[in-house]
Amino acid sequence: MSTRIAEHVFNGATGSISAYSTSATLLGTLMRQGSGANTTDYWVGPMPIGIARPSETAIGVYSGYPQPFHYDDTTDWIFLNEISTASIVRRIMLFEYNKKSSEFNWRGYVGLSFPLSGNNTVVGFRASLERYTTGTISANGISAFGLGTSWIGDGLAEGSRIGFHTTDYASVSSWFEINTIKDDTQMILNDDVGTITSGTAYVIEDLRFVTVTTNSVVGNGGVYLTKGINFNNFAVSGNFVESSSKENGKGTTVLLDNMATGVTGTNNYAVGCAIGSFDSWNQQYLYVLDHGNTTTSHKIYKYNIRASLSSTLNRSRSTDAFVLSTGLQATLVTRVLNNNGIYATFNHGPGNGIPSFYFVTTTRVYRANISDITNGSTTWISDMMVEIPPGGITTYPLYNVFASVDDATNIDKLIIVTSGAGGARSYITSYNSIADPFDHEFLIDTKQYDQSSSDSRTTPQLSINAVPFHIGALSGISYLVRANASVANNQLYAVPISVDWTYASITNQRVITPKIDTPNNNYYNRVHASYPQYMGIPPFDIPVEPFRIYYRTLGIDDNTGTWNMVNVDGSLSGLQGSTSIQFMLEFKIIGSTCLPSRVYSLAVSYEDDSTDSHYQPSVSHSSTATKAFAWRFSTAYGGTVPTMRVKLYDAVAGTLLVNDTSTGATGSWEKSTDNGTVWGAYDTTDKTNDTTYIRYIPASLSDDIKVKGILLQA
């Protein structure tokens, strides 16, 4: 018997965990297998953390308020707006994130000019991306004609882009910008598209932005709706979009709640906004949280960002989108003045299945049923959640510095971000109104900068740096921007939050190894993993978050076997040998460093059924004539010899012919201490000299067969 090891190195075939196979490494959608020139480039684990530096782009804009959109399996789009010092112009940045390589690409920016004067400070930013494919189209040159279309009626905007021959935006090979929408069935394009026959499928990408600001001129802040911007407008050299006084024209219009009070309306103390679900091409609501110039109350303004603005549209102002405003309702201290509010429907808690508006004060998360947001209501808040750290206040202190709330997506949890003051950590939790402790505390302040001039031996890490993060989450990836107007601290990160092991049973974000053969296995010893303990190069090393391992030896082929968690020391003590084993990995990411681990290889050690290492086969004392199998006693045990077992195999067929033990034997066991001159009764006395041999003669064994004999501990 000797210790063997069976190893799987993560450099082979991979597949999706949703299509089970025993011959490939199976990956959850947010798991990756790396590759490259070095052996350390081969690993499995959660997708690495991606990083972009908005303030170090050519335009160098301090940015926040991330708004991510799924473009395809490879790419997400992330729009950002400015967090810089108040200015007349606010710029929207577009980054593309490659989910396969974890790399960002800065696409460019679009500058917005606002209809009202004064310098704007962005306090809320939301984007909406919808695709219009109704009817069919034909075109000739720059003119296009719709059949079954309602381009005006459905509020499509000039400046949007259109693609032909498909309704699948991802399949469009060439996009064209819409110059003018003349009516429901006629539009003019910027460029000649040649001839497109009638009945052709098409897709229009409708991208619109809501920028909520406060303004240096009291009353000139508010809600700005920008339509008609398309992907191609985002350029490194930038493009500027003016305010628009045309219904569905390309540009920005201010949405006022009341023209009668002048040009400003009353929604002047906004602290954030949230966009509701897309109900139709004529209805999608926007909820703007406003403190009404009080320190202890909030109200909500409701707008329809797909409403026709034409009836009151004047000098880029309109009240047509305004739906209602609630009355002020008291909230507990202290108000949070930007990036405040989300629209979400969680499947737990008091808001289970109920579309709700969530917002924060520094010590509370508030929830309002969307249906309760009615005109003039002063009881529109449904309930609230107080800060109770995980484990309670005897495990972690209260920070009392909530800064924003977001939807973690995929795991049915809220992300509550703090201001980071004093290094305050953030939370991921279910919502409750009964003072239950939060589920997770996460992030940590390591004071590390991730600017391009930082030491090249560092690894990007979500250090708090006494700064709040703005978060936009999409399909399990959270895009976090450290919201600070400095080059040192303004970075955009992509973090696959929802891979966290806590939620693996829901998300299936795991790695499953191929079936690993363990031939000649007597019993298992231990599971072993090779992985980096840290990222970065010392002295810039940062510990990675842990992972855990499960195994199964049954139900591998048909994926029915129950997974068993491996103990922290890897021990498989007591697990009987089998011909194969399979492993599953789950990773933690919601932690302190939030750096997910990666695994280079997994292995299992086991005791095989080869001859025990204390013995060596002896040719000279074995005999085909007598069918005696002899071994030299080569190494002492250091004590009593344990019960031994002989296995005789058919060497051709591999079948087991004899399986006998030294106690209660069916065959004959003998021992010699004089080099085989005299054979006596077998005993368990340890090796005494170099001429000690033992031999076994089976009770019966067929003639004329090739036999392989092994001796091992019983």
Next chain:
Amino acid sequence: MIYKYTEHIFDKEIGSITSYDSNITLLGSLFTQESGTHESNCFVSPLRIGIARYEHIFYQSLPSAIYYDETEDWIFQAELTAGVNRRISFWKYNKKTFEWSHRGVIKTGVVGIIETVRGLRAVLDEYVSGSVSSNGSSLTIYGTDTQWQSSNLCSGNRIGFGSNTRTGIDRWYEIASIDSDSQITLSGDNVSLSSGTPYVIQDLRIVMSCFGGVSISGGIFVAKGLRPELFTPIETQIPSGGTTDNQTGVYWLKDAPTVSNTGACGCAIDVSKTDWNTHYVYVVNSITGPKTNLYKYNIRQNLNGTLESNGGSTASHVLTTATQEVQYAPNAYGNGIITSLNHGPEPLEPSLYYIANRGLQRINVKRIKNNANWTDDAMSFKPPGGTQTFYLDPRYINTVDDSGILDKLILMSTHANSSRSLVSKYYSDGGKNADGIFEACTFMLHNNSGGVDRLPKIYNPVNVSTYISIIQGMMYVNRTTTITTYQQMFAIPIGADWLSAEQTNQRIITPKLYTERCKEFQRVYVNNNQSMGTGVSEYPTDPYRIYYRIHGIDNNTGKWIPVPVNGIFNDGVNSESIQFMLEFKTLGMFMNYPKIYSLGIAYVHDESDDNLLYSQTKSDPNTKEYVWWFKSAYGTIVPELEIKIYDQKTDAIIFIDSSASSLYGNWYKSIDSGATWNTYDDTDLTNTTTYLKYSATALYDNIQTTAILYTK
């Protein structure tokens, strides 16, 4: 190909790394191997972190640690709130069990006014010169070749008999009086000592610098004539020393009749006394302006004849430097150490290091002179990688201490805004970055209700200032805050850090692991915990690194080679044995040390090709013929084969021979079950009665061998 695995589980014999033995696990002094009933209870790691809570005692800090023996350190702390009769707390820390015990408290007062302790140093000296005897059973002890009185030993100190090492003393006795250089009187029980009996007198004294901002609270205060037994739960009052020196009492060391040393920021003490009459203390003094000057005192100066009724004396004052203007005042608490670093502008020169001007100042103590200017050089605080890599506000570096065995300075942060601390050599050129940055605020609580036992014992500074004392690689860290929730003290084995492992030998070395018939090493695997704690309080462990060697194992001469992060070995490395060494990062982000359960090496085992099966029946040791049954076809011509003959006893290779060019024997082939042996050829398997034979011509008689046959 068969992969084998040789593993060492850390549940076997251990020894000190200073006594090399390739058969056992060797541990540096700051490492432990623990055991238990479950496999996961058996591991090696740096010493675990011990946590003491003082929130139920009183607000205390400025720890001053004394190495007592291999098991125990003594730690003294001062009451930090302003008041009279400032209390000193005495703790013991057991480095084997990682447990603290609070032994008690003394009250020290001298002038009866409200003051704040700014600096604290505990000093334990042992007098063992000569020998002692008694006239039968007596309280009177006589010395031979002793100078007890002229060495300034104190009544109230303790004495033990029968050994001149502290660990050899079974019982300690209080000294009631020092009667002369050769006579003392005990209190309590009589003793009976024969002539020539060895002994130990422990002279324990506490040095405090205090701040009240006025002359009657300035200077420094020395409590003499102490012994551990005075520290009790009922808080023994140590009175003013009065007009007699060297008795249990507090003495006020003044720089002048009207004290000008009223802005003490700490007290730095020479690492050891010069002699029994000389031991210098330096006080960094802050003056409004901001300005600074230094005071030097001799705490072993005999004060008799100079003492005022309140224990005050100017006799200990040695000098006061000139006053210098500074841009930023020195930090107010625990500021200043005397140490001799083995690097920097003046290696091994005792120097005063203290924090002022938002940097670390240094002056060679030889150049601290009366009325003279004094700063030699300074080090600015720059994080590793520079200020582009870490945020570091120099205002937040709060205190300095010498790490000791690491030959680095520890620059502790106030932790304001979660700021971190630095470990570094002293760089006076102003341009170099610190060597390392450590700590991170997790905010995990360890107070009583939070559960010092419920949560993993991981150090974190929770955003409050810490003061430290380092002795023999152990750093005692006090979270210094009036917030009782955070009032804990930690024992951390920073000296085990990999930063200076080559110098400190703070490592773990495995026994020699045997890898018989290793054809090629594949990969090292280590089983350890990746994190400590569970659920909401789970934190990653700080890293370790692995080295290996395959030569010079038996005599400890082999060079250690780093194992890459994925544990993979370079192609072709092989040996019959291997040994590993582990180094740990103990000055890391979490001070959370991994437990190493086992370590093993996977390797390719030298085996015959699977296509061939050794035939015992057709092999013949007498004729030195080794025969294999050609079990399965190669699918092509048979590749060049090699035979390797091992000595069964030693596993040493006797020779290797090739089927392409044979040197030590002849190759044959049979296709009729060995009835006819023909010249060997590389034709693939044709029938089930094909055998290959190697007949050795160069092999000694009467040796037991093992042969393997494989594709070259």
